[in-house]
Amino acid sequence: MTDHILIERPEAHPGVQIIRFNRSDKKNAITRAMYSVMTEALTAADGNPAIRATAFLGAEGCFSAGNDLGDFLAVAMGGGMPREVVDFLYALVRSAKPIVSGVDGLAIGIGTTMHLHCDLTVASARSQFRTPFVDLALVPEAASSLLAPRIMGAQRAFAMLAAGEPFSGGEARDAGLVFKVVEPHQVEAATLGLAAKLAAKPPEALRLSRDLIRGDREEIIARIDEEARHFATRLQSAEARAAFEAFMRR
Numbered sequence: 001m002t003d004h005i006l007i008e009r010p011e012a013h014p015g016v017q018i019i020r021f022n023r024s025d026k027k028n029a030i031t032r033a034m035y036s037v038m039t040e041a042l043t044a045a046d047g048n049p050a051i052r053a054t055a056f057l058g059a060e061g062c063f064s065a066g067n068d069l070g071d072f073l074a075v076a077m078g079g080g081m082p083r084e085v086v087d088f089l090y091a092l093v094r095s096a097k098p099i100v101s102g103v104d105g106l107a108i109g110i111g112t113t114m115h116l117h118c119d120l121t122v123a124s125a126r127s128q129f130r131t132p133f134v135d136l137a138l139v140p141e142a143a144s145s146l147l148a149p150r151i152m153g154a155q156r157a158f159a160m161l162a163a164g165e166p167f168s169g170g171e172a173r174d175a176g177l178v179f180k181v182v183e184p185h186q187v188e189a190a191t192l193g194l195a196a197k198l199a200a201k202p203p204e205a206l207r208l209s210r211d212l213i214r215g216d217r218e219e220i221i222a223r224i225d226e227e228a229r230h231f232a233t234r235l236q237s238a239e240a241r242a243a244f245e246a247f248m249r250r
């Protein structure tokens with residue numbers, strides 16, 4: 001267990017579950033234990049009729065700096081590919097209930113790609129969405145190589161996923177990754193407001209509509225697996241190890 005992820009059920013927003021990153025001293029970098037807690041919460045929501053929507057939130061100024069690079073270094077030094085990451089991605093894809101997210105500030109790596117699986121994302125203009133996969137000698141994950149070109153178009157997907165170009169909140173909205181841009185202090189309220197609206201809708205009609213809109217999940221799962229195979233090989237590469245060690249030494 002870890003208290004680096006907080007699971008909340010706010011009284012003011014009936015039917016909403018919050019999954020909140022709570023590791024601000026490490027910029028909400030996500031450890032294996034944190035993935036496990038998030039997977040459990042998503043799975044529990046699916047089995048609990050009282051939960052009708054999930055909202056991901058970070059802290060003011062920082063959503064998440066992505067996967068914990070210490071964990072990646074451990075893999076690069078000979079550990080196995082973290083199963084917890086893949087299980088979390090499966091849970092995101094297979095979730096039967098709507099997922100919204102709210103971003104203020106940094107959203108790096110999976111802190112960006114996870115929004116491709118969210119139904120609605122709110123962000124502040126000052127947010128920075130960035131995926132430095134290639135700079136870390138890695139490849140895109142979370143089926144982003146499939147979903148980002150579809151959502152953003154090939155050029156913007158390449159700029160983000162391969163060139164590592166940062167996108168502001170406004171640029172992410174123009175690219176279709178973000179639904180709405182609000183002031184930083186409004187991110188949480190706007191996100192929870194959207195989640196509460198979804199939670200109040202007829203659940204079966206919403207589930208069917210969402211399934212139709214999100215499309216073939218097995219295709220997405222297959223891409224997650226394909227990326228994960230490359231990712232696991234890349235993690236063991238000398239160039240990836242050098243990149244993680246350089247970060248840890250700073």
Ligand code: COA
Binds near residue numbers: 025030065068069136
């Ligand atoms: N994994 C592990 N620790 C991380 C981390 C990550 N992904 N991102 C930040 N941290 C830690 C730092 O090591 C530092 O810890 P310390 O105080 O014990 O030294 C702390 O969080 C604060 O980070 P710092 O780098 O000092 O803050 P900053 O404001 O100067 O920069 C970032 C913030 C996010 C830009 C920078 O930390 C960064 O580039 N992180 C790596 C992001 C990344 O590559 N993620 C993986 C993508 S696949």
